Amino acid sequence: MKELIKDDNNFNDSITTLGKSLGATQLGFSDITILPENKRMGFIYGITIIVRLSEGILNQIEDEPTQTYFSHYRSVNRLIDQISLRISLFLEEQGYPSIAIPASQSVSDPDDAFTGAFQHKTGAVLSGLGWIGRSALFIHENYGPRVRMGTVLTNAPFQVGIPVTQSSCGSCRSCVTVCPAMAIEGRLWKLGTPRNELYDAFRCSQYMKDVFQHIGRGAVCGLCMVACPVGKK
Numbered sequence: 001m002k003e004l005i006k007d008d009n010n011f012n013d014s015i016t017t018l019g020k021s022l023g024a025t026q027l028g029f030s031d032i033t034i035l036p037e038n039k040r041m042g043f044i045y046g047i048t049i050i051v052r053l054s055e056g057i058l059n060q061i062e063d064e065p066t067q068t069y070f071s072h073y074r075s076v077n078r079l080i081d082q083i084s085l086r087i088s089l090f091l092e093e094q095g096y097p098s099i100a101i102p103a104s105q106s107v108s109d110p111d112d113a114f115t116g117a118f119q120h121k122t123g124a125v126l127s128g129l130g131w132i133g134r135s136a137l138f139i140h141e142n143y144g145p146r147v148r149m150g151t152v153l154t155n156a157p158f159q160v161g162i163p164v165t166q167s168s169c170g171s172c173r174s175c176v177t178v179c180p181a182m183a184i185e186g187r188l189w190k191l192g193t194p195r196n197e198l199y200d201a202f203r204c205s206q207y208m209k210d211v212f213q214h215i216g217r218g219a220v221c222g223l224c225m226v227a228c229p230v231g232k233k
């Protein structure tokens with residue numbers, strides 16, 4: 001794979017080519033040193049892998065998630081994990097230890113339950129691809145929340161994007177209104193706003209378990225995602 005490297009000082013082109021050839025919609029590159037060292041596992045850069053969700057499948061969601069959406073959600077997560085793994089293996093082949101963070105993984109953190117080993121959306125806003133909505137979802141500038149993400153952490157050299165620091169939700173409150181669990185507080189995000197000031201992850205999870213148990217054992221909802229006007233056709 002070494003022949004993929006065209007740029008002299010960084011891996012942007014080669015990783016973008018590799019990621020897209022494997023099915024990624026877009027890749028973003030961020031300097032993550034703004035985060036405490038333990039939150040970034042000592043790494044300097046984040047590579048964000050974006051895969052768009054199917055418009056056709058999301059358009060079927062009305063009052064509750066569908067089985068098709070649940071299957072699609074899992075398939076896209078698996079695809080992202082494959083892409084992240086291939087990118088991390090490629091970087092390791094070039095001499096840079098790297099970690100592929102799974103697309104969907106919760107770790108046991110007493111200070112922040114229902115969070116992953118590294119928050120994909122933090123890498124995504126630092127790479128300049130979008131902002132965090134009132135819903136606490138990542139809102140891609142073109143595709144809205146209709147994406148799934150993965151991250152590779154590495155010290156391989158990259159040219160990085162310009163971080164997004166403010167919400168572009170404006171006066172919209174569609175996700176706040178639609179949430180049946182009343183889990184979304186309605187605040188506007190800015191860089192550094194903790195997730196629990198935007199929405200109550202426990203309330204959201206409990207509602208899904210209680211009401212959508214018959215669909216993917218209560219692992220998905222998606223109502224705030226499909227209500228968002230950004231990226232909706």
Ligand code: SF4
Pocket residue numbers: 135178179180181182183184199203204205207208221222223224225
């Ligand atoms: S996923 Fe569903 S329950 Fe959770 S915040 Fe969004 S709309 Fe509310």
Ligand code: SF4
Pocket residue numbers: 132133134135139168169172173174175176227228229230
């Ligand atoms: S629905 Fe409106 S308020 Fe909610 S995340 Fe999307 S743009 Fe922001």
